[in-house]
Amino acid sequence: MIRIDRLEYRPILSEICAELDPGQVVGLVGPNGAGKTTLLRAMAGLLRPTQGAVHVLGEPIHAREPRWRARRVAYLPQFLPEEIPFAVREFVEMGRYSHHPSGALDASDRRHVNEALDAMGLVQLQDVPLAHLSGGERQRAAIARCLAQGAPILLLDEPIASLDIHYQLDILQRLRSFAADGRLVVIAIHHLELAMSYCDRTLCLDGGRLAADGPPERVFTPELLQRVFRVDARPFRDPHTGALRLSFSAALPSIPE
Numbered sequence: 001m002i003r004i005d006r007l008e009y010r011p012i013l014s015e016i017c018a019e020l021d022p023g024q025v026v027g028l029v030g031p032n033g034a035g036k037t038t039l040l041r042a043m044a045g046l047l048r049p050t051q052g053a054v055h056v057l058g059e060p061i062h063a064r065e066p067r068w069r070a071r072r073v074a075y076l077p078q079f080l081p082e083e084i085p086f087a088v089r090e091f092v093e094m095g096r097y098s099h100h101p102s103g104a105l106d107a108s109d110r111r112h113v114n115e116a117l118d119a120m121g122l123v124q125l126q127d128v129p130l131a132h133l134s135g136g137e138r139q140r141a142a143i144a145r146c147l148a149q150g151a152p153i154l155l156l157d158e159p160i161a162s163l164d165i166h167y168q169l170d171i172l173q174r175l176r177s178f179a180a181d182g183r184l185v186v187i188a189i190h191h192l193e194l195a196m197s198y199c200d201r202t203l204c205l206d207g208g209r210l211a212a213d214g215p216p217e218r219v220f221t222p223e224l225l226q227r228v229f230r231v232d233a234r235p236f237r238d239p240h241t242g243a244l245r246l247s248f249s250a251a252l253p254s255i256p257e
């Protein structure tokens with residue numbers, strides 16, 4: 001579904017190769033500045049690679065027009081602009097504009113918008129201006145806009161960053177069910193234990209390179225946690241749930257730049 005072919009975006013990303021298949025939640029992990037946002041933007045077709053390419057459904061995505069991209073890929077940026085002069089519903093409706101550029105929405109568009117508002121718990125807030133929402137509510141509105149788009153690929157940059165624990169788990173569960181329906185979901189995520197629980201596969205970036213790629217239980221070794229994340233930590237199985245967890249003991253001294 002997405003093929004990343006020796007992708008370079010100098011000087012930030014080097015030699016990234018991966019094939020991402022539908023039906024999976026893929027977690028992009030790595031320390032601050034590792035290149036997660038840049039890689040997601042390249043996958044969304046928003047950057048022109050210096051070398052290599054990202055193919056989405058067989059096409060080099062950066063070369064396709066915005067409307068083609070928007071029907072296949074929904075991209076959630078890490079940060080929304082401060083001033084968005086719309087109410088929640090109007091903002092979510094924009095997710096349908098790639099289907100109807102004139103803005104005249106039909107019954108099917110309205111159904112997508114209603115489902116997205118419902119999924120994100122925003123029905124009561126649909127007429128409220130975005131400027132009046134809390135950070136987490138704005139984040140939910142931005143995710144709802146992506147869902148309304150109805151694209152088979154979701155690329156979400158830190159979708160749970162400002163959410164309370166209920167919505168963190170709720171959204172990760174929903175992303176799992178979208179993947180079970182055959183979509184490809186790629187998320188940048190800093191919460192390593194949640195990445196372990198909810199991702200089928202994790203790509204770990206370090207300094208713009210792929211440091212590890214595989215199922216979380218193979219990626220999160222004590223050695224990788226030390227070398228890449230600069231923490232002393234050990235994976236263990238939760239005796240109650242059997243889920244993989246991390247026991248953190250200390251931050252290691254940073255490597256001088």
Ligand SMILES: Nc1ncnc2c1ncn2[C@@H]1O[C@H](COP(=O)(O)OP(=O)(O)OP(=O)(O)O)[C@@H](O)[C@H]1O
Binds near residue numbers: 012032035036037038
């Ligand atoms: N437009 C830009 N021009 C130059 N350097 C940039 C640009 N955008 C990002 N960078 C640099 O590229 C590196 C990777 O940034 P990126 O935002 O992709 O990292 P990240 O892994 O998403 O980080 P975080 O976890 O802090 O959000 C950083 O060192 C950043 O300073």
